[in-house]
Amino acid sequence: MATPVFPTIDTYKGLMSTFGDFAKNVGLAMAGKSPWGDKSGDSGSAGDGGDSGSSGGKPKGPRNPWLPGGGGDGDPSRSAKVEDIFKNRGPGGKGGGGGQGGGGFRLPERPGGKSWLPLGVGLIASVWVLATSIHPIGSGEQGLVTWLGGKYSTTLDSGFQITLPAPIQNVDKENVQVIRSQKIGGEGGQQLILTGDQNLVDLSYLIRWNIDDLALFRFRLSDPADTVKEAAETAMRQSVAELDLDTVLSGEGRAQIEQNVRTRMQAILNNYKSGIAVQGIEIDKTDPPETVIDAFKDVSAAEQDAQADMNRARRYAQQLLARAEGESTAFNKIYDEYRLAPDVTRRRLYYETMERVLSQTDKTVIEADGVTPYLPLPEIRKRAQQAPPAPAATEGQ
Numbered sequence: 001m002a003t004p005v006f007p008t009i010d011t012y013k014g015l016m017s018t019f020g021d022f023a024k025n026v027g028l029a030m031a032g033k034s035p036w037g038d039k040s041g042d043s044g045s046a047g048d049g050g051d052s053g054s055s056g057g058k059p060k061g062p063r064n065p066w067l068p069g070g071g072g073d074g075d076p077s078r079s080a081k082v083e084d085i086f087k088n089r090g091p092g093g094k095g096g097g098g099g100q101g102g103g104g105f106r107l108p109e110r111p112g113g114k115s116w117l118p119l120g121v122g123l124i125a126s127v128w129v130l131a132t133s134i135h136p137i138g139s140g141e142q143g144l145v146t147w148l149g150g151k152y153s154t155t156l157d158s159g160f161q162i163t164l165p166a167p168i169q170n171v172d173k174e175n176v177q178v179i180r181s182q183k184i185g186g187e188g189g190q191q192l193i194l195t196g197d198q199n200l201v202d203l204s205y206l207i208r209w210n211i212d213d214l215a216l217f218r219f220r221l222s223d224p225a226d227t228v229k230e231a232a233e234t235a236m237r238q239s240v241a242e243l244d245l246d247t248v249l250s251g252e253g254r255a256q257i258e259q260n261v262r263t264r265m266q267a268i269l270n271n272y273k274s275g276i277a278v279q280g281i282e283i284d285k286t287d288p289p290e291t292v293i294d295a296f297k298d299v300s301a302a303e304q305d306a307q308a309d310m311n312r313a314r315r316y317a318q319q320l321l322a323r324a325e326g327e328s329t330a331f332n333k334i335y336d337e338y339r340l341a342p343d344v345t346r347r348r349l350y351y352e353t354m355e356r357v358l359s360q361t362d363k364t365v366i367e368a369d370g371v372t373p374y375l376p377l378p379e380i381r382k383r384a385q386q387a388p389p390a391p392a393a394t395e396g397q
Contacts (some may be wrong), residue, residue, distance in 0.1 A: 132166035140177035142214045146170050155215055172218075176211040179279055182228055183207075184236075192289060193237050197244040202287045205261075207232050208279040216275030227274060232281070235264035245288075253281050 048049030108118055135156065137143045143156035145163055153169060163169040185191030192200045209228060213218045221227050239260040240248060247253035258281045266278045288296040338345040 129165045133162055133164065135161045135163065135171045135173075135174060137161055138175075139177050141173050141174050142217060143171045143173050144214055146172070152215055152219060154197035174211065174214055174218075176214055177210050179210050181182070181206055181208050182225060182232075183284075184229060184232060186285060190289065193240045193242060195245045195248055196241055199245040200289050201240065201245060201248050202285065202289055203236065203240070203283065204285045205232075205236065205258075206282040206284060207265075208282070209276050210279060211275060213275030216273050218275075220273050220275065224274070224276065227272065228276065231265050231268040231272075232261065234268065235261045238264060249286050254286065257281075258283060 016368075033046050072167055110119075135143055135159045137160075141158055143161060145153040145156060147153050147169060148167060156163075156171065159173075163171060183206050185202070187204075189203050191201050191204055195201055207228060217224065239257050242260075243253055243257070248257065261281045262278050264283070269276045271277065287293065309312070334345065334349070
């Protein structure tokens with residue numbers, strides 16, 4: 001950023017001297033005196049009229065139409081006074097009041113007969129210099145200084161800054177810290193971008209940026225908003241083309257695309273010397289095209305069903321594996337006991353196996369004398385299980 005150049009005291013003195021001389025010359029001209037002296041070379045005043053600069057009683061030089069009578073009497077070549085102009089504009093055409101040449105409008109005079117006009121002009125010039133030389137620049141703003149409204153001079157930071165008065169130097173203020181946003185896609189339209197696996201995706205995203213260099217921003221870009229949009233579209237298409245459709249639609253893919261777009265977009269704008277800083281990219285929507293969205297939903301539903309089936313299969317496999325591991329652990333423990341007492345372990349395994357098998361049948365085996373050959377014990381057991389419980393006896397019965 002260029003360093004501000006402040007005017008010196010000598011510069012202001014020169015400007016005030018120039019404005020003072022200009023005001024003095026204007027006052028002399030309005031008072032009827034030439035600031036450059038008499039054209040004929042005499043030291044007399046041009047307003048004295050009479051014989052100065054005349055030959056044979058005829059005036060020398062052009063007639064002044066602003067004087068009474070067109071400058072026929074006196075010195076017609078002298079400058080018209082302000083009083084003479086207002087007199088000729090009076091209701092009588094000449095003389096201002098229609099009478100003996102008096103009664104017209106006259107400017108007020110200072111003590112000593114001098115005019116107030118030079119002081120007024122000097123006061124106006126001083127106020128103009130102060131008003132156009134001191135510039136309060138707010139926080140977050142910068143001022144762009146140009147020579148005569150065109151050529152770049154310097155850039156001013158926030159605070160009270162001093163420049164040359166207008167129109168020598170002009171200052172244009174701009175807020176460089178405010179974040180500007182621009183949305184691309186969406187709002188009823190489609191922003192179709194080709195992915196790496198030859199699919200189309202409808203993307204809408206938001207760009208946030210601010211001014212980094214005010215001079216480059218103003219003088220290098222004719223349309224900043226259009227430049228930002230073109231750079232963003234270029235970076236987005238390049239980033240999406242590197243990924244497949246599934247990655248683009250996922251949350252992880254979005255974050256990766258946003259980071260890549262910001263980096264590439266900033267590189268493009270830096271090559272343009274645009275003076276723009278990209279603050280962030282936010283993707284709002286990643287959807288398939290509207291023409292195939294129904295088929296895409298069917299495919300997505302089928303993929304979700306397949307994923308659910310695979311998850312159930314994995315859970316069943318994990319259960320079987322856990323059961324097998326448990327049985328293996330139990331077998332190893334039984335084998336250790338079998339090695340210590342083989343007969344006892346063998347008999348115990350036999351009893352446990354028979355108990356597990358016979359508990360699933362309806363037959364009852366009884367080894368006792370005097371038992372009826374047929375006794376429907378399973379049926380009796382079922383009836384006993386199905387019979388409702390007997391009500392409790394009440395007191396007094």
